[in-house]
Amino acid sequence: MTGPAAGVSASVRVERGHFTLDVALEVPAGEVLAVVGPNASGKSTLLHVVAGLVRPTTGTVRVGERVLTRRSPRGSVPDRPDGPDLLVAPEHRGVGLLGQDPLLFPHLSATENVAFGLRSSGMRAAPARERAREWLARVGLDGTGDRRPGELSGGQQQRVAIARALAAEPAVLLLDEPLAALDATSAPQIRQLLAEQVRATGTTAVVVSHDVLDAVVLADHVAVLREGELVERGRCAEVFSAPRTAFTAALVGTNLLPGRRDRAGVRTAVGPLEAVAPEAATRGRPDGSLEQPDGGACVVRFRPSAVELFEDRPDGPNVFEATVRWLEPATGGVRVRLAGTPELLADLEPAQAQGDWLRPGGRVWARVDPAAVHVAAGDS
Amino acid sequence: MTTDPSAAGPPGPAGPTPAPASARSRGERGAAPRPLPVLLAVPAVLGLVAVLLPLVALxxxxxxxxxxxxxTSPAALSALSLSLRTGLAAMVCCLVLGVPLALYLSRAPSRLAEVLRIIVxxxxxxxxxxxGMALLYLFGVNGYxxxxxxxxxxxxxxxxxxVVMAQTFxxxxxxVISLEGALRTAGTRxxxxxxxxxAGRWTVLRRITLPLVMPGLIAGTVLAFARAVGEFGATALFAGNQPGVTQTMPMAIYTAFNGAGxxxxxxxxxxxxxxxxxLVILLVLRDWRRREAW
Known part of the structure; x- marks a missing residue:
């Protein structure tokens, strides 16, 4: 299992009843890719295919130059140009897997758990235990090596599981919601620990999560998965600060509206919206006029804090009427969800959120600050 | 010895049980048990007496x-020693054949497992x-x-x-049943x-699968040994009652009541x-399983 980090590439299709996962992704050696998406978007299935626990309907999985999984479409010619079907067993893939449940072997001590991978690759007991102790110290568990998993807290167990996964020196490490089962106090610490250790070992990793924070802290690149398809990908900073799909926008908690350009600004589902600086659209046009004045598809993006709500129609541009869906707590105030497709968010200061008029089902007036409206080319 | 498999309780949670299940059982244990109809106590007590009284009367x-x-009479010692030796041999046979059988049974698709379990x-x-008759018709001088x-x-x-073959049978x-239950509970995660x-397949079996079901395995092994030592019917037909060769303890006890040996x-x-x-076997087993339940 030892060896330099290798890149991983997967191009697979898994059909299961009504659900289809159809994904192609590539992670260069030593980099970390986050795959984010809601539950049942196919994230875990994707990891299980890479780990060799699930055979795809069709597709290929490669680690470095080595093909680990290959399945050609049924009915294709017998002498396939890309070689015969193949499914390398999980234990021969050099692909580690760490899930939300630590799944420490209950009959082995913490040290023996961490040493397990090393012993499996043929290392003798004494040096393996020595390495395991070093790893336990690295994850902040010095001196707990003799304890059984049942004697450790949930956070400590996950630390042992991280040490166990990394000590085996996998070519690729798959992280399946590694922090989802932890409480609010231990999750940030362990997220940090995981990020540090994955970087320190230079391990190529794919981390799957429904939490944008995991992606930002752990990964260099992100791919957004929706209903079995990748809808967006790129560097974390770019994708999350300027999402191109309403889906990603909802994930990071910003507003995104599809629209068409016209002379005055952008026509959207809530009416015309003006933007002071239509960023992407002004490229190459010093006068600030739009590249495709009429009918060009674009997306409009604005933060929830750029939206104000009023009981009566206010003055100014970018005003539209909307129905309140519900209210929820937000950092330093109240977040209002407005009904519509896509749903829009407005963050209000507590003082603004007073009054009977702001209640689920009520009609309100919304105003968006033109200076906070960003316009980008492309379809949502 | 009884042939009732539940005599020592079901295999029980040999491996780690899922958290919700254990939480539920904890909750039930904490609450006061629901009262039963008082009249039920009469047959219940009679049942207990029916089991206990004959044994105490001995x-x-x-x-x-x-x-x-x-x-320590020579005849008794000979029967005792034969019982121990054949019982241990049968236990080893059960382990060598039964553990792989239980492993495959626990991984078989549910339909097939159902059929196999009935056969076993x-x-x-x-x-x-x-x-004993079946064994005789298969292995007898005129058998297939x-x-x-x-x-x-x-x-x-x-x-x-x-004797060993009858006991193994x-x-x-x-x-097999005790171990398969433990394997299903432990799961494959x-x-x-x-x-x-x-870890390759043999390593997984040796270091993970079998250690995880060790309580179930030990329980099954002890039960199998106890059943082998108590075997009478099949032995009587298939092995006979020759002192020193096939006269095990149960055979010796039976013979004594016919006025011989x-x-x-x-x-x-x-x-x-x-x-x-x-009694000692059951007590030790119970104690050991409680200690080893992780």
């Missing part, structure tokens, strides 16, 4: 002065005499396999080997983790010994 009949001599359980439900073996010069019936279900850490005093002493040994 003890006053024992002549304790001659007890040591009775269980059959010797447990059948009267042992029927098992017996004829073949006779040509090679091997005779199975009425040998010590026949009746005892195997105890091991840890095995997948072990595989992603680079060991004395009645010895038979009674041996019977009491069997009761005590069985």
């Amino acid at each position: 003890f006053p009949r024992v002549d304790w002065a001659t007890f040591p001599a009775a269980i 359980t059959l010797p447990l439900v059948l009267p042992p005499l029927v098992g 396999l017996g004829q073949v073996l006779t040509v090679v010069g091997i005779t199975v019936p009425f040998t010590t080997l026949a 009746v005892a195997m279900p105890f091991l 840890y095995e997948y983790v072990a595989a992603t850490l680079g 060991v004395t009645r005093d010895s038979a009674l002493a041996l019977a009491v010994l069997l009761v005590v040994v069985s």
Whole structure:
């Protein structure tokens, strides 16, 4: 299992009843890719295919130059140009897997758990235990090596599981919601620990999560998965600060509206919206006029804090009427969800959120600050 | 010895049980049990008495002065030693054949597992005499396999080997059913983790699967041994009752009541010994399983 980090590439299709996962992704050696998406978007299935626990309907999985999984479409010619079907067993893939449940072997001590991978690759007991102790110290568990998993807290167990996964020196490490089962106090610490250790070992990793924070802290690149398809990908900073799909926008908690350009600004589902600086659209046009004045598809993006709500129609541009869906707590105030497709968010200061008029089902007036409206080319 | 598999309780949670299940059972244990209809107590107590009284009644009949001599008489010692040796041999046979069978059974698709489980359980439900008859018709001098073996010069019936075969036949279900339950409870999640850490199939079996079900395995092994030592019906038909060769303890006790071989005093002493040994086995097993439940 030892060896330099290798890149991983997967191009697979898994059909299961009504659900289809159809994904192609590539992670260069030593980099970390986050795959984010809601539950049942196919994230875990994707990891299980890479780990060799699930055979795809069709597709290929490669680690470095080595093909680990290959399945050609049924009915294709017998002498396939890309070689015969193949499914390398999980234990021969050099692909580690760490899930939300630590799944420490209950009959082995913490040290023996961490040493397990090393012993499996043929290392003798004494040096393996020595390495395991070093790893336990690295994850902040010095001196707990003799304890059984049942004697450790949930956070400590996950630390042992991280040490166990990394000590085996996998070519690729798959992280399946590694922090989802932890409480609010231990999750940030362990997220940090995981990020540090994955970087320190230079391990190529794919981390799957429904939490944008995991992606930002752990990964260099992100791919957004929706209903079995990748809808967006790129560097974390770019994708999350300027999402191109309403889906990603909802994930990071910003507003995104599809629209068409016209002379005055952008026509959207809530009416015309003006933007002071239509960023992407002004490229190459010093006068600030739009590249495709009429009918060009674009997306409009604005933060929830750029939206104000009023009981009566206010003055100014970018005003539209909307129905309140519900209210929820937000950092330093109240977040209002407005009904519509896509749903829009407005963050209000507590003082603004007073009054009977702001209640689920009520009609309100919304105003968006033109200076906070960003316009980008492309379809949502 | 009884042929009821639930005599020592079901295999129980041998491996780690899922958290919700254990939480639920904790909750039930904390609450006061729901009262039952009072009238039910009468048959319940009678049932307990029906099991306990005959066994207790054995003890006053024992002549304790001659007890040591009775269980150390040559005939008794010979029966005791034969029982131990054949019981252990049958236990090893059950392990060698039963553990792989239980492993495959626990991984079989549910339909197939259902059928296989019924087949495996059959010797447990059948009267042992029927098992002995079946073995005799297969391995007897005129039996299907017996004829073949006779040509090679091997005779199975009425040998010590026949005793071991009869005991294995009746005892195997105890091991297989108990172990399969433990394997199903333990599940295969840890095995997948072990595989992603680079462990091959044999390593996973040796270091993960079997250690995880060790309580179930030990319980099944002890039950199988106990059942083998108590075997009478199949042995009587298939192996006979020759002192030193096929006369195990149960056979010796039976013979004593027909006025041959060991004395009645010895038979009674041996019977009491069997009761005590069985009790100790069950107590130790219970204690050990409680300690090992992680």
